Amino acid sequence: MNIVAADPKGVDAGPHFMDGDHAIAEGALAAGCRFFAGYPITPSTETAERFAERAPEVGALFIQMEDEIASIAALIGGAWGGQKVMTVTSGPGFSLMLENIGLAVMTETPMVIANVQRGGPSTGLPTLTAQQDMMQVRFGSHGDYNIIALSPDSPQECFDLTIEAFNLSEIYRVPVFIMTDETVGHMHEKVVVPPASEIKVVERNLFKGPKEDFRPYGFDSQGGHPMTRAGDGYRFHITGLTHNERGYPVMTPEQNKIVLTHLIEKINGNADKIIRVEEDELEGAEVVVMSYGITSRIAVRAVQEARKKGIKVGSLRLITVWPFCEQKIRDLSSKVKAIVMPEINYGQIVREVERCAAGRCKVVSVNHCGGAVHDPMVILKAIEEACQ
Amino acid sequence: MSTTEIRFSGFGGQGIIRCALITGEALALHDDKFATMTQSFGPEARGSACAAQLVVSDDRVLYPYITSPSVLMALSQEAYEKYYVELCDKGILIVDEDLVKLRGEHPNLVVWRVPATRFAEGLGNRLFTNLVALGFFTAVTGVVTADAMKKAIPGWVPSRFLKINIKAFEKGYDHGVQCMSGKSAS
Incomplete structure (x- = not known):
């Protein structure tokens, strides 16, 4: 790189x-x-x-x-x-x-x-x-x-x-x-x-070797296989069909397994390097408020109010939403009573939280149908109910 | 941490949103404060009631909306009637005196009247109303410094109208200073 x-x-x-x-x-x-x-x-x-x-x-x-x-x-x-x-x-x-x-x-x-x-x-x-x-x-x-x-x-x-x-x-x-x-x-x-x-x-990783050695793809479950630029004289073929390393169609279950595994694992396998979250007072927290984007700035007000009431609340902000921070939630869910998740949707990323928490803690969706941000007091109420 | 919440309001086309942009930039870039500006964005920004909100703080603004504004600038009757009720106790209300008829004395508010549109027409065009009002706002609220405002204005007005906009700002500012030193707020 x-x-x-x-x-x-x-x-x-x-x-x-x-x-x-x-x-x-x-x-x-x-x-x-x-x-x-x-x-x-x-x-x-x-x-x-x-x-x-x-x-x-x-x-x-x-x-x-x-x-x-x-x-x-x-x-x-x-x-x-x-x-x-x-x-x-x-x-x-x-x-x-x-x-x-x-x-x-x-x-x-x-x-x-x-x-x-x-x-x-x-x-x-x-x-x-x-x-x-x-x-x-x-x-x-x-x-x-x-x-x-x-x-x-x-x-x-x-x-x-x-x-x-x-x-x-x-x-x-x-x-x-x-x-x-x-x-x-x-x-x-x-x-x-x-x-x-x-x-x-x-910078773009451009292939610099002999022309006959160029392959547009490398299915190694990593990223960063070198590319070329159209017009630089390297022969290549790109298609939406399942393809080999030269880019030509090979439509077999075996090749699809190779390609698909690569596409998925180059992200999953590097998730630790990719994922960024922002944590606040997770240590010793009873309830964790999890959010992303604008909702995290609304949730802050609820978290502050809850702390004033003596509730031990941590917050976890997803900077990277995908890939999802699975391990983080697995660890957290065994330490806290509940995870409260406000989102301006009918409950989307909370499904991932439920999947990873796998019943180890309560997961509370605070959904909102859109058009505005949450009323912080609604999030506060969810925090209060969750820690009971 | 001290936080001030401000609402600029009027009707679309008066330059309400620009008022908030200029003030926000003055505070955030030249007065060493944190400022977050949100605005009307729907059809209301293009003709009917229009508002822009500014949260000003010594620290990073987390919650971006206003909940208990301490300053309201209202350049239309509709905006005044819609928003004055939410002003906090001893909040500052600034209205265009020719466009807004007050519903009573508002003893719990500090009320300032400025003939912003009339002054702007005196300068040749009512398009400068917002800058007159902004100058007055700067003088009577003390939320932002006039120096910072003058540094921010060039980025938000067409360069060929910069001089006249500065003049409009100063006209409003001087009037505000005069009102402050003469009689107190009515």
Whole structure:
């Protein structure tokens, strides 16, 4: 893995008062993304606008595609043309992207996709917040596969995690998702963009050996198999069909086992390296409030109130939502009375918590149908009930 | 930790959201505070009632919404009537005196009236109303420094209108200072 300092051309260093959507665009440019293909949709459009505005001065290319299906197709082409690529969308657009996200997973094409979530299903609540696509991002495309999804809780983290998303997508050759929401997307806060020399960027691993030795794939359950750029003279073939290391179709159960195991295990096997969580007072906690994205900032108020009442509450914030921190929950569930999980959906990631807790502690879902954030007092009530 | 919650309100097109952006940037970038700004985003931001909220603190703002605002700027009757009730005790209410008719004396609030729209028209265009109001807000609340505001304004107004916007800000600010030193809040 070749780690270099960011290209200063893409780095607008200094402090800014910026919303999360714009911070995603700045993070992408800082990470070296030079190709954006997308289709506007509320509440994500500001990212596209910012990227489009900055593209000429940075030397990047922005294309507004005819729809979201084409957007991912263009990203796959852009990535195999040698660029770091991204797009941004929200619920309905994300649904359209899923078919080609599967193609990107199968062809192990690095890309970053931000989903600024809004209330659904269907067109639902275009301007209002939600966290309802958390399962869709993991399982929405057909077939078995694995991806990485990060969930920022502030504009600053939108910037930081977008850079991390690009780096992870290069290391594991996998689509990486920024699962944010309308609230964080449109919330303005101070965002500090560090100087280019302080931003670490993972470069594309390009094959440099003799032409006859190039293989676009290596099924070793690790990431990082070298790629090539279309036009550099290396022969390659990419397809959505089950393929061999040269990329040619081999449609047998045996080969599918090889490919699928690789696609899943390159993430699962490296989960410890990928997963990031933020812990607060887990030691000795009776109840743990688990959350991600904007909900973690709402939950804080409930946690503070509960502590004032003398309840021993810890909190666990998922920065990486997928892969899921299974071991952490297994350990935690044998030490605490209950895990309380507020989410702005009808109970999605809480299913993972229940699976990993496997009955060792109570798991309480504090769901919300979207369009707003939780009332912290509702979370507080759930904490109080859980510790009884 | 001291936290101040502010709501700017009016109708879409008055530059309400810009008021919060300028104040937020002034606080977060130039006054060494933490500031989190949230705003109306739906159809309401484009014509009818419109509001933007700012939470200001000495430490990182965790909960991003306002629950008990201590400052309300209301540049329309609708915004005033909708929001004044949630102001905390001794909260500061700033209204455009030509656009808002108060429903009584509000003895538990500190009420300031500013002819922001009229001043802006005097400067040539009512588009500058928000900057006049913002200057007045800066003077009477003391939440943010005028220096910080003047550093923040250039990033949020078209450069060809910068001078006149600064002038509008100063007009409101001077009027606020005058009101402060003359009679107290009405």
